[in-house]
Amino acid sequence: MIRRTLAAVLALAVGSALLTACGAGDAADATVGTAGGGPKLNIGPDQHRVRGTKDPKSAALVPARVRGTGTLRIGVDAGGIPPLSFYATDDKTLIGVEEDLATLVADTLGLAPRFEPLSWENLFVGLDSGKLDAVFSNVTVTEERKDKYDFATYRLDQLAMETKKGSGLRVRGAADVAGKSIAVSSGTNQEKILLDWSREDEKAGRKPVDIKYFQKPTDVYLALQSGRIDGYFGPNPTAAYHVATAGQTEIAGTFSGGGAHLKGEIAATTHKGSGLAAAYAAALNKVIDDGRYAKVLARWGLSGEAVPHSRINPPGLPRTAN
Incomplete structure (x- = not known):
């Protein structure tokens, strides 16, 4: 069954034209126009992502068992939710702000990002089972989640x-x-x-x-x-x-997202005690300082959700009463 990106469905539903530019032998690149004359958003497979460079100090914080694989296994949402995580116009390339930020973190840690698109509940199953090293999927820090997971924040909720x-x-x-x-x-x-x-x-x-x-x-x-x-x-x-x-x-x-009394934060999520949260926070703070982080948020229209620095396990949304 062919997957259609929500972005494309919405654009077609309102009659927006996708502007395509094809290179020889390449998949079509596409942009979707924004209302009010704002910048066009690239939803094609050739993303020209903002890439990071390895930071030895941050990379040294990665546990040896992960560093030895050379890969960072990253869970993202498979539901197709632009601009967070969704499929490009080729119906197979994962794109979005989550993939961009996760790629920046992996680059900064000297690791190759490997994305695993999963349903929401299976993202946490993946962390619990050791299948994933991180989840970048609009996960809000909560006190209940902190019982099982460690967090390094990267966006306001x-x-x-x-x-x-x-x-x-x-x-x-x-x-x-x-x-x-x-x-x-x-x-x-x-x-x-x-x-x-x-x-x-x-x-x-x-x-x-x-x-x-x-x-x-x-x-x-x-x-x-x-x-x-x-x-x-x-x-x-x-x-x-x-x-x-x-x-x-x-x-x-x-x-x-934290309600009236708490500033909610979205965070890179890893299993509690994995030792990876410190590495993620260090990498995020590196790209915040060098400006790459701001460029990623700007290209998806999310500059207003920027955090001044990444925090490890900050106060989360309060526990819900049973």
Whole structure:
């Protein structure tokens, strides 16, 4: 069965043309236009990635068992979520900000990146089984996850409320979504925040949030365009990408994935005690300092999610009550 990138599906759905440039014997390179005249995003297989150079001090922190293989086994999401991790226009090359940052880390550690596209739950199974050395997949640091995994942060965890263009809805908190029909993905931090808002609304005598769940992103956007839902609460990178490429929606509010009292952070994830978190943090801080990190975020429109430095196992989202 042929895989189609969500990016291409969205672009085609709104009639955006993919501009292609073919070299002799090469797969087509493609860019997708952004609404409002912003820079075009390269979604072709030839990514011209920002590459790093080996840093001996960072590389020395890699445990010998990993250093000896010469390879860093990196788990990424197989679901196709631009601009995080998705397939290029050739339907086989993994691209996105996660692959770019993971490649920078591997380069800086003197290792060759080897990507393993897996479902969300199998990313953690891969770490537990020793199949993976790292996961770069929009993983938020939480106190519960810190029981089993070590983290080196590389992006702010930002969430966004996406609405139909011209809806007039502006969301700053619970009262703004009372009685509204909002889509969210199950088991996510944004679902937890939305449930908290709904309970807050009920306690204040307002209508609860009408929470909707969809199996596919395309179903969410169809519901948004048809007016069956008022908004979609998801990761800011995917919302920003869709707003930029489709031009039919807008951001009605952005929020920290950690809620009102904690700045959530996305992190490179490894099994607890593997000894790799220090190496990842050192490599990330090296590319933050030399400017390569900023270039990667800029090419995907995510400069607003930059961290000033990578932290190892910072305070995470609080434990959920049983």
